[in-house]
Amino acid sequence: MDKNIKVKNVIVKTAADFFMPIALIFGLYVILHGHLSPGGGFQGGVIVAAAVVLVYLGYGHETTENVFNENLLKKSETFAAIMYAGFAFLGIFYGANFCRNVLADKMGAAGELFSSGTIFWMNFSVGFKVLTGIGFLSLIFFGLLKEKNNESK
Amino acid sequence: MNNILQFLFYILIFPGFAFCVVAGLLIAGIDRKLVARMQKRIGPPILQPTYDFLKLLGKETIIPRHAARKVYLAAPVVGLLSLVTVSLFIPIFNFSIFDKPVADLIVIIYLLTIPGVALIIGGSASGSPYAGVGISREMVAILSYELPLVIVLLTIGRKVGMALDGNITFSLKAIVDYQAQYGPMIAQWSMIPAAIALLLVIPCKVGSLPFDIAEAEIEICEGPLVEYSGPPLGIFKLNHAIKMFIMTSLFVTLFLSGAGTNFVALNVLIQFALAVVVTFISISVLKAITARLRVEQTFKFYWTYPTALALLSLVLVWLGL
Amino acid sequence: MTNHLPIIAIQVLFLGAFISGLVGYKSNSLRKFVIFLATGTSLVLTLMLFKPVMMEGQIISYWMGNWVPVSDWAIGIGLEVDQLSLFFGLIVTVTVFLGAIYSFKYMSKDNGQDKYYVVFMMLAGSVLGFVFTGDLFNMYVMIEIMTFAAVGLTAFRNHKAESIEAAFKYLVVGSIGSSLILLGTVVMYAQFKTLNLAQITALLNNAQHTPVILFAFALMIGGYAVKAFIVPCHVVAPDAYAAAPSSVSMLFSGIVNKAGIYGMIRLVFVVFASMNLPSMQFLLVFLGTITMFIGVTMALAQSDFKRLLAFHSISQIGYVLTAIGLSTILGLTGGLYHALNHTLFKGLLFLCAGAVLYSTGTTDLNKLGGLAKKMPQTAGLFLVGAFAISGIPPFNGFVSKWLVYQGTFAKSMETNNPGYVFVTIVALIVSVMTLASFIKVTQSVFFGQLPKEFENAEEVPLSMRIPMWILAALCLVAGILPTAVIDYLIKPAVLAIKSAGNYVAVMMGQEYATKIYTEGIAIPKYDYAMAGWNPTSWLILFGVLLIAFALVALTGGFNPRHIVGAENNNAKFDVFFSGEAAEHSHVAGNDLFWGLKHNLKGYFHFMHDVHNGVVNDYALMVVSTTALVMLYLFLLVK
Amino acid sequence: MKKFMTFFSLTVILVTGLFVMKSMAVLPATYDGVAKILVDTTIERTRALNAVTAVVFDSRGYDTLGESFVLFTAISCSAAILRKGLKGR
Incomplete structure (x- = not known):
């Protein structure tokens, strides 16, 4: 296993450096434009979370551990879940039913970035949740990988 | 108020506690006498079980060091209570303490399990390894005879239910009424195998030879009862005696009951006399002529012959015979 | 306001999971407070539904996001809480509340408790969401959360190898079950173009039963059979029950397999109400009978406390399935009553097993003994649970088993089919065998002689005993007051099962229902009264x-x-000791019933070979069951 | 026995599956029911151009909530299972 992961391999590192901004920007684009163009929170979130994998591939385990805070990611995911439920609860606060898109008429016209009411916000919270969640999951798996490498050495 | 007094009378005196104790101890005495005579002994006086019981009440109760005290003491009483409750459910000819058909065969099946369970729990609570072996045997015995017993009772339910309104009945009162109208159940030839099966179940239910595997004195020192002494032991002995009466009386009610007479006292006497006859056939004779079976033999026996007999009856009844 | 109660009750549990994950990271007491508050609120909200739904006969329909049906098509997701849903909902919330209280102390010896409670609450919320929903796909989503949460909780004690193993098995088999349900849902959608249960019910009422529908139905029956652990899909259950912490085993037997049973009832009796029921009856009764028999005989052979309880759980679910399979009023009453009772006494027994594990650190029947002296309350409560499950009067198991016997036997008289008598006999024998195996537990755990190493065992803390006492009290109440339980809980639920037309009318509107049910919506009659035996x-x-x-x-x-x-x-x-010096000699549970096992050794060897622990075989068993159900439906249902 | 069961069940499922496919093919091909209504009315109801997102987050928003909870549960379970256990791993 450890043969395949050469931490100081320049090509991998450069490629990671190159693709990371693209992944971040593109992922965020997909999340934010979920209601306008193909894609959405789930897809965009996974693309953003690819950044974690890229950091790991390019810089190895220690850097990944230093850069990302596992607990923070987990907490953010929980927070995003609460956020989603909160937007769903907005319906009840506004006197309609759960999950009601109460903000649809209060935000811009169809086609604008800030339009479509809670759809935008729910999309955003799902995207946030997925990116933190998948990132967290990747970190756990890298942790396992490290243990395994240590054992085999 | 009157009602409550009447109920108290039922519970404490007539079909309930006092009657059960007297009848049970008498039947136990008669059984011992009969067995003795069959073995060419003189045998103890008929009141001997009564004397034994009274004597045990005066003895000291020893609670073993390993025993779970409360359960150890409560078990015999619970067994006795459930037996007395069963006696309230069994009608004696046309006499039943419930006006409506309250009594129920399934209730009886379960209530009759409780004395066995009480014996098991009590023995288990005494902490003795002999008791441990004994309760395992007792449980296997329960497992063995329950199958034929259940089939017999369902057969009777089906038979009576079909005759009455084409629907299921589990009511003992309905069964007695049926027999008052059509004559004793045993007269119907399709029920004879079931009757034989129930006769075979009785000795195991009361724990007499050749099926007294749980209390085998010679092998495991009376199994669950090994640690018991004084009044709790007395109550267990009493339970044993009452169980003999209840089971035979149940047999009489299920199979030998007829129109009866108009006098309750006479009916009771007839019931008791019939119960003695059933005791003689199913308990005393077997006790006198057989030796103890092993536990797996008992299990095999009950899941083959009595079960086959009971199933035969069920099939015959199902075919409308 | 009443309309909002179900969704809030569901979401409170989920929010409880999230908030306890956020704030309870460091503080133990804060986390417990949040959990207590969330489960308690959910319980109170569900209880508030009791009066309008159970007593006044209202059915609550709730369209998510006010997406009410447009031109007779249900475009949104609807919650529909009828009496059946609320019956199971109450079971869920009560079990979860008690389980949470029990966990507070019980889990205190484990690390990573914050994660435990998060997953615990997700499980709770998903099952509540499952029973309250009125949408086919939403049922799948909730069952998916439930499966994952159950797998996570099974493996929670990850320092034990068997936990991980059990979780792996559960993951594989559970995922197959979920996939079957999903596939069934998809096929249903392809046929009906809608996912709303009420609308599917209505469309099925007038539709031919095309192969597509039967295919979907078979897949979903297979899937829910896995969720309810019905033989032969039960093989993962014992491992999972035994390896999970006891408070979770209680949830497994109390709500997880109840979810499977609920799904079956909802599909067979409400959604597919127009199907040819007698042929379904045979299938369900057959499955139920072998489930209860195999469950109990396997339990007799176990030597681990929790594994034994797990097999009993399977066996009791067999009773429930048999009874509801009869599909008479009496049978459904007995089945639902037994489902309720099973939650109560099996919860109690699992908590007792947990208490033993907490005090002694083992559940091996061969090592334990004599604990009644050290833990008198646990022993007493265990006896209550054991008597209840064995059907000893006056506890609740007696009432429901009695209903089951009466139901099966009455059915045999009605249909003149001797097969149902056979079912009655099996049910009675299984009851005795249940008693036998609990005698074994009683003897080898609580009575007998105390081994040296457990001299210091202590009674469990009060917060663990309170849920046990509550469950024991409920066991007694449900046994003493069966008429009240039937009038207020069971009867409305049974009527709800029988009135599919009403279910449609509430959700899709009266007009729509009259269009479908041209002959008028049949109002079912509840013609059974607890006559014949008055337990009071x-x-x-x-x-x-x-x-x-x-x-x-x-x-x-x-x-x-x-x-x-x-x-x-x-x-x-x-x-x-026959005059010898006393020494420690305890008759343990391993071979207590050798007389029985010796005679049935062929059967036991066969069962031993079947439960071989190979996941491939288990997966095959699930798939084969689905195939057989499919074959049965295609060949025999008209 | 196992081999037989494997082939038997696979055959049964395959044959019935093919049969079902065949009968599905004769179902009306035009999409109707819920889908048509949703697609027709999506923009005035939700102001979202992407109809898929509109369905996923509005009319079936509750399911999506559930799906995100599935993900959350799965991740929490992984965290719970892969944590450092009591006796180390």
Whole structure:
């Protein structure tokens, strides 16, 4: 296993450096434009979370551990879940039913970035949740990988 | 108020506690006498079980060091209570303490399990390894005879239910009424195998030879009862005696009951006399002529012959015979 | 306001999971407070539904996001809480509440508790969401959360190898079950173009039963059979129950397999109400009968406390399935009653097993013994649970089993089919075998002699005993007052099962329903009354007797002066050893019933080979079951 | 026995599956029911151009909530299972 992961391999590192901004920007684009163009929170979130994998591939385990805070990611995911439920609860606060898109008429016209009411916000919270969640999951798996490498050495 | 007094009378005196104790101890005495005579002994006086019981009440109760005290003491009483409750459910000819058909065969099946369970729990609570072996045997015995017993009772339910309104009945009162109208159940030839099966179940239910595997004195020192002494032991002995009466009386009610007479006292006497006859056939004779079976033999026996007999009856009844 | 109650009750549990994950990271007591508040609120909200739904007969329909049906098509997701849903909902919330209280102390010896509670609450919320929903795909989503949460909780004690193994098995088999349900849902959608249960019910009412529908139905029956652990899909259950922490095992038997049962009832009796029921009945009764028999015989052969309970769980689910399979009023009453009772007594028994594990660190029947002296309350509560599950009066198991027997036997009289008599006989024998295996547990855990290493075992803390006491009290109440339980809980639920038309009318509107049910919506009749046996009067009898004999005992019947404790060092208090010196000798549970096993050794060897622990075989069993159900439906259902 | 069961069940499922496919093919091909209504009315109801997102987050928003909870549960379970256990791993 450890043969395949050469931490100081320049090509991998450069490629990671190159693709990371693209992944971040593109992922965020997909999340934010979920209601306008193909894609959405789930897809965009996974693309953003690819950044974690890229950091790991390019810089190895220690850097990944230093850069990302596992607990923070987990907490953010929980927070995003609460956020989603909160937007769903907005319906009840506004006197309609759960999950009601109460903000649809209060935000811009169809086609604008800030339009479509809670759809935008729910999309955003799902995207946030997925990116933190998948990132967290990747970190756990890298942790396992490290243990395994240590054992085999 | 009157009602409550009447109920108290039922519970404490007539079909309930006092009657059960007297009848049970008498039947136990008669059984011992009969067995003795069959073995060419003189045998103890008929009141001997009564004397034994009274004597045990005066003895000291020893609670073993390993025993779970409360359960150890409560078990015999619970067994006795459930037996007395069963006696309230069994009608004696046309006499039943419930006006409506309250009594129920399934209730009886379960209530009759409780004395066995009480014996098991009590023995288990005494902490003795002999008791441990004994309760395992007792449980296997329960497992063995329950199958034929259940089939017999369902057969009777089906038979009576079909005759009455084409629907299921589990009511003992309905069964007695049926027999008052059509004559004793045993007269119907399709029920004879079931009757034989129930006769075979009785000795195991009361724990007499050749099926007294749980209390085998010679092998495991009376199994669950090994640690018991004084009044709790007395109550267990009493339970044993009452169980003999209840089971035979149940047999009489299920199979030998007829129109009866108009006098309750006479009916009771007839019931008791019939119960003695059933005791003689199913308990005393077997006790006198057989030796103890092993536990797996008992299990095999009950899941083959009595079960086959009971199933035969069920099939015959199902075919409308 | 009433309309919002179900969704809030569901979301409170989920939010409880998230908030406890956020704030309870460091503080133990804060986390417990959040959990207590969330489960308690959910329980209260569900109880608030009791009056309008159960007593006034309202059915609550709730369209998510106000997406009400447009031109007779249900475009949104609807919650529909009818009496059946609320019946199971109450079971869920009560179980979760008690389980949470129990966990507070029980889990205190484990690390990573924050993660435990998060997953615990997700499980709770998903099952509540499952029983309240009125949408086919939403049922799948919730069952998916439930499966994952159950797998996570099974493996929670990850320092034990068997936990991980059990979780792996559960993951594989559970995922197959979920996939079957998903595939069934997809096929249903392809046929009907809608996912709303009420609308599918209505469309099915007038539709031919095309192969597509039968295919979907078979897949979903297979899937829910896995969720309810019905033989032969039960094979992962014992491992999972035994490896999970006891508070979770309680949830497994109390709500997880109830979810499977609920799904079956909802599909067979409401959604597919127009199907040819007698042929379905045979399938369900057949599955139920083999489930209860195999469950209990396997339990007899176990030597681990929790595994034994797990097999009993399977066996009792067999009772439930058999009874509801009869599909008579009596049968459904018995089935639902037994489902309720199973939650109560099996929860109690699992909590007792947990208490034993907490005090002694093992559940091996061969190592334990004599704990009744050290843990008298747990022993007493265990006896209550054991008697209840064995159907000893006056506890609740007796009532429901009685209904099952009566139901099966009445069915045999009705249809003149001797097969149902056979079912009655099996049910009665299974009941005795249940008793037998609990005798074994009683003997080898609580009575007998105390091994040296458990000299220091102590009674469990109060917060663990409170849920046990509550469950024991509920067991007794449900046994003493069956008429009240039937009137207020079971009867509305049974009527709800029988009135599919009403279900449609509430959700899709009266107009739509009259269009579909042109002959009018049939109003079912509840023609069963607890006649023939009046347990209250019986209990009074028992009580009077008890008092009478207590008096006898007090006035010298037992002569208390003669009852000497074993405190003094007198040899006469030693256990009898044929005159030899006393030594530790405890008859443990491993081979207590060898007389039985010896005679049935062929059967036991076969069962041993079937439960071989190979996941491939288990997966094959699930797939084969689905295939057989499919074959059955295609060949025999008209 | 196992081999037989494997082939038997696979055959049964395959044959019935093919049969079902065949009968599905004769179902009306035009999409109707819920889908048509949703697609037709999506923009005035939700102001979202992407109809898929509109369905996923509005009319079936509750399911999506559930799906995100599935993900959350799965991740929490992984965290719970892969944590450092009591006796180390």
